[in-house]
Amino acid sequence: MPAVRRWSRILPILVLVAASALLYVRGLASSPPYLSIEEVGQTTHAVWLSTTGRNLNGQRWPMYFPEATYPAGRDPLWIYATAGLLKLSTFSEALIRLPSAAAAVFAVLLMFWLARRVFGHDTPALVAAGLLALTPALFIEGRIATSQIATVPFVLAWLLGLAIYLDTNRPRDVLIAAACLGLSVYSYLSALVMAPVYLAATFVVVIWHERSMQRASTAAVAAAAAGFVLALLPAVLWHVVHPERIGQLLDYYSHGVYNNNRGADAFLSLDGVAGHLNLWWNCFSPGPMFFGGDSSYRFSTRQVGHFLLPIAALLVPGAVYARRRMKPELQFLLAAGLVLGPLPAVLSSEFEIKRCLHMLPLVILLAACGVQCLWTSRQQLTRAIAVALVALCALQFAGFYRYYRGAYRVDSQVQFGGNVRGAIQAVLADARDPGCVFLDRQVYYIESQWPMYTRAYGRPAFADQAHLLDPDRLRSVPAGPCRNGSVMMLRDGAPASALLAEKLSADGWQRTPIAELDGTVNIAVYRQPPR
Amino acid sequence: MRHIAPILALTFAAALLYGARLNGRPLQPGEALVASQSRALSGNGWRDIDGRFLPLLVHAGGELWLPPLPVYASAVLPGRLAAALAGVVDVVLMYVLAYLVFRRQSLAFIAGAVLLLTPAHSAYSRVAAVDGVWQLPFVLAWLAGLAAFVNSSGSSRGWLAASVSALAFSVYAQPSAALMVPVFLATTLVVLYRRGCAGRTNLVWAAVAFAIPLVPLVLWFAKYPGTYLDTFARWFLAPAYIRNPIVWAQAVSNWLTMQIVSETYWDFLNPFHLFLELKAPGLAGVFLTAAGVAMAIGIRDTLRESGAGSFQKDISLVALAGLLLAPLAAATFKEPGAIHRALVMAPFGALLTTAGVAAIWERKTTPVTGTVALLLLVTVPIQFGWFYLSLLSSP
Numbered sequence: 001m002p003a004v005r006r007w008s009r010i011l012p013i014l015v016l017v018a019a020s021a022l023l024y025v026r027g028l029a030s031s032p033p034y035l036s037i038e039e040v041g042q043t044t045h046a047v048w049l050s051t052t053g054r055n056l057n058g059q060r061w062p063m064y065f066p067e068a069t070y071p072a073g074r075d076p077l078w079i080y081a082t083a084g085l086l087k088l089s090t091f092s093e094a095l096i097r098l099p100s101a102a103a104a105v106f107a108v109l110l111m112f113w114l115a116r117r118v119f120g121h122d123t124p125a126l127v128a129a130g131l132l133a134l135t136p137a138l139f140i141e142g143r144i145a146t147s148q149i150a151t152v153p154f155v156l157a158w159l160l161g162l163a164i165y166l167d168t169n170r171p172r173d174v175l176i177a178a179a180c181l182g183l184s185v186y187s188y189l190s191a192l193v194m195a196p197v198y199l200a201a202t203f204v205v206v207i208w209h210e211r212s213m214q215r216a217s218t219a220a221v222a223a224a225a226a227g228f229v230l231a232l233l234p235a236v237l238w239h240v241v242h243p244e245r246i247g248q249l250l251d252y253y254s255h256g257v258y259n260n261n262r263g264a265d266a267f268l269s270l271d272g273v274a275g276h277l278n279l280w281w282n283c284f285s286p287g288p289m290f291f292g293g294d295s296s297y298r299f300s301t302r303q304v305g306h307f308l309l310p311i312a313a314l315l316v317p318g319a320v321y322a323r324r325r326m327k328p329e330l331q332f333l334l335a336a337g338l339v340l341g342p343l344p345a346v347l348s349s350e351f352e353i354k355r356c357l358h359m360l361p362l363v364i365l366l367a368a369c370g371v372q373c374l375w376t377s378r379q380q381l382t383r384a385i386a387v388a389l390v391a392l393c394a395l396q397f398a399g400f401y402r403y404y405r406g407a408y409r410v411d412s413q414v415q416f417g418g419n420v421r422g423a424i425q426a427v428l429a430d431a432r433d434p435g436c437v438f439l440d441r442q443v444y445y446i447e448s449q450w451p452m453y454t455r456a457y458g459r460p461a462f463a464d465q466a467h468l469l470d471p472d473r474l475r476s477v478p479a480g481p482c483r484n485g486s487v488m489m490l491r492d493g494a495p496a497s498a499l500l501a502e503k504l505s506a507d508g509w510q511r512t513p514i515a516e517l518d519g520t521v522n523i524a525v526y527r528q529p530p531r
Numbered sequence: 532m533r534h535i536a537p538i539l540a541l542t543f544a545a546a547l548l549y550g551a552r553l554n555g556r557p558l559q560p561g562e563a564l565v566a567s568q569s570r571a572l573s574g575n576g577w578r579d580i581d582g583r584f585l586p587l588l589v590h591a592g593g594e595l596w597l598p599p600l601p602v603y604a605s606a607v608l609p610g611r612l613a614a615a616l617a618g619v620v621d622v623v624l625m626y627v628l629a630y631l632v633f634r635r636q637s638l639a640f641i642a643g644a645v646l647l648l649t650p651a652h653s654a655y656s657r658v659a660a661v662d663g664v665w666q667l668p669f670v671l672a673w674l675a676g677l678a679a680f681v682n683s684s685g686s687s688r689g690w691l692a693a694s695v696s697a698l699a700f701s702v703y704a705q706p707s708a709a710l711m712v713p714v715f716l717a718t719t720l721v722v723l724y725r726r727g728c729a730g731r732t733n734l735v736w737a738a739v740a741f742a743i744p745l746v747p748l749v750l751w752f753a754k755y756p757g758t759y760l761d762t763f764a765r766w767f768l769a770p771a772y773i774r775n776p777i778v779w780a781q782a783v784s785n786w787l788t789m790q791i792v793s794e795t796y797w798d799f800l801n802p803f804h805l806f807l808e809l810k811a812p813g814l815a816g817v818f819l820t821a822a823g824v825a826m827a828i829g830i831r832d833t834l835r836e837s838g839a840g841s842f843q844k845d846i847s848l849v850a851l852a853g854l855l856l857a858p859l860a861a862a863t864f865k866e867p868g869a870i871h872r873a874l875v876m877a878p879f880g881a882l883l884t885t886a887g888v889a890a891i892w893e894r895k896t897t898p899v900t901g902t903v904a905l906l907l908l909v910t911v912p913i914q915f916g917w918f919y920l921s922l923l924s925s926p
Contacts, residue, residue, distance in 0.1 A: 274809035281801045287794030291786060303786065 417444020618656025
């Protein structure tokens with residue numbers, strides 16, 4: 001009997017994980033249809049690291065991964081994870097997106113454990129985990145090869161650690177929770193902003209809890225500090241040696257598209273402060289939250305918000321339930337986490353959900369409280385509403401999922417620059433001599449995509465030697481001693497390359513149109529006949 | 532008799548603040564439109580451009596129609612005086628409402644003063660455009676009548692009749708008012724139900740009293756059915772939606788529309804527009820910053836379970852619902868920050884602010900919150916003075 005009981009507890013978790021894994025991993029290579037430029041950037045670092053053991057600047061086993069336009073460097077965790085996978089298997093879009101999908105599935109599992117701690121039962125925990133799994137923002141971000149999704153499991157692990165500590169009073173649980181916060185800093189830049197904030201919240205919770213137990217809080221506070229500092233030590237030491245990174249980060253996020261290119265003025269002037277405060281408020285706007293999602297079609301279907309619409313209806317009863325039934329320390333964490341959650345977006349002056357993903361578990365936990373509030377009501381109608389809202393979540397997600405895996409791929413392909421991967425594969429299939437490859441710079445981010453794909457496909461010689469042609473150089477056939485024939489990739493139908501395309505066809509170059517998902521052609525590959 | 536002094540004081544102060552240098556700056560485009568129609572109407576033997584005598588809806592040319600109240604009020608009283616008068620009436624009615632709710636003269640005076648010093652109310656009491664303060668006297672009269680009726684334990688049906696009549700009259704005030712009438716009517720029914728006053732006789736009284744002010748409108752549309760399309764079809768409900776509610780439901784539930792309207796609605800509730808507009812003169816938002824703190828305390832006090840079911844709590848809940856629902860109609864116009872369409876937030880906010888002040892007085896808050904609120908009280912004359920002086924001097 002104990003074995004049966006054990007299985008009856010484990011089985012729902014196994015089903016949850018399996019269902020989440022199926023949801024998040026299925027069709028990973030084809031949905032989204034192509035790699036976004038952000039994914040290309042991150043994968044470039046991973047491919048380079050897996051093949052050379054260095055970053056693009058030549059540093060061995062680096063802490064950060066600088067780019068020409070981002071000297072502060074990308075965060076290491078996802079790049080190392082992807083590089084590790086590339087060591088184990090050959091490159092594919094699915095493979096490089098796997099860490100994100102795994103993080104999303106792990107987040108669902110952590111949500112289950114956290115909710116079980118909060119509610120004390122498996123059923124509401126399963127509902128909470130299910131709601132998180134069906135959250136469009138988690139789903140979309142869990143299927144792309146960039147690292148922002150990593151903040152979700154870290155925040156959940158931190159919350160879970162604290163929830164356990166509140167039950168057990170063991171300092172080691174605080175230590176683990178704080179260490180998770182510290183480790184999150186290696187995953188995505190928003191964690192660098194939020195980890196200290198959450199650490200401060202941890203101190204408040206620990207002191208509050210220990211006082212309520214009429215005990216000295218020194219040991220627990222020290223454990224929290226130790227966990228955080230230990231996890232953060234490598235990064236701190238690295239920054240001691242490279243203090244310029246802080247300046248580079250500040251410079252990057254206060255210029256260009258960030259903070260209206262106003263530099264420090266964005267934080268010191270009245271206008272700048274007003275802009276930040278308004279952005280903070282707008283981060284909670286129901287428009288993107290429940291209706292439209294991110295403005296970029298690459299990270300949103302524009303048919304669903306970051307959260308499913310029924311979640312909005314669950315938040316008010318959720319707040320009522322949390323206020324009445326949740327431990328005050330957890331209430332504080334929830335409130336502080338939600339209110340301060342938009343901080344990374346506010347500081348950069350750009351609201352995209354990727355900067356606020358750490359808020360997802362908090363919102364979903366509140367919604368799960370809402371379900372619990374309605375479900376535990378004495379009135380049958382209220383319980384029916386709880387069931388209906390959860391069912392509506394599933395229904396809305398089903399519609400979103402159908403579109404995401406279907407027509408969205410075609411609708412969004414232009415936003416990804418089209419079938420550049422297919423064009424690169426066609427060029428590599430035809431080209432023999434790397435010096436005889438010519439690439440039209442009008443093709444979407446070809447200067448980034450070409451080196452990444454060629455290295456990923458094991459043709460590094462092509463990465464450096466191909467010729468990138470600016471639109472003004474697309475007038476004549478490039479001359480050169482190419483014995484085996486030149487290969488040229490051109491943006492099809494673009495005015496700048498139309499004349500050259502005609503000329504190549506007239507000279508007998510063989511044209512291979514690169515079909516998009518809907519059969520249209522945006523890129524064509526031309527192969528010179530062998531002499 | 533004991534109310535005369537505070538009411539006179541508030542009236543005098545409101546007349547002084549809202550009436551001073553009214554013609555100090557040129558008419559805004561919206562005001563010029565109302566003014567030109569008022570002049571044309573009064574100068575043409577009270578006939579509109581189509582020759583209709585005393586038109587209920589005023590044709591301003593093309594597809595543009597104006598609600599009657601701003602036009603007739605501006606025709607009778609010169610310039611912006613009509614708007615200022617409406618502002619003064621608001622302040623007095625605020626006093627009456629707050630007295631009915633809190634039963635304390637001091638709190639009633641504070642409520643009147645809060646509305647008087649509400650920057651948005653001050654600003655729009657000096658503007659005679661189509662949207663602005665016109666709706667407010669009716670909404671305040673509605674809530675005051677409802678409070679009086681409920682306070683009498685449902686025995687004075689005259690108050691109920693006056694209350695819903697005032698609400699119905701508000702459809703003549705401004706375009707955005709019509710949309711809020713059903714919302715406030717539903718709120719009335721909820722209050723009557725909660726207070727045990729939703730008997731059949733009361734409901735019949737309310738229905739009749741609500742219908743009477745709308746009779747002229749019904750007759751007008753019966754005589755001039757074509758005018759509906761350019762007026763209430765745009766402001767309230769298109770005929771296609773009346774014929775086919777499914778089409779209405781589809782239009783209302785259009786995903787993009789819901790997204791835009793919800794974003795606009797959210798923008799109306801932005802605390803940095805409501806209480807601390809950093810770019811505005813005196814950092815003044817719709818309300819003064821100090822009012823924001825007191826309002827937050829008032830809202831918290833309203834949502835607390837203690838005193839649940841009391842008359843005062845119910846009216847405070849109506850005020851909270853009103854504050855949250857008021858921008859809804861304005862949001863359907865999809866223009867962010869157009870506070871002139873959501874000015875009805877001002878009296879609801881003033882009532883909640885007064886509830887907050889009452890809570891502070893009754894020591895329901897921590898000493899820290901109380902001290903902060905009192906310190907903010909000091910900022911009231913400074914912030915309002917700064918705002919008001921810049922209002923007077925703005926071109």
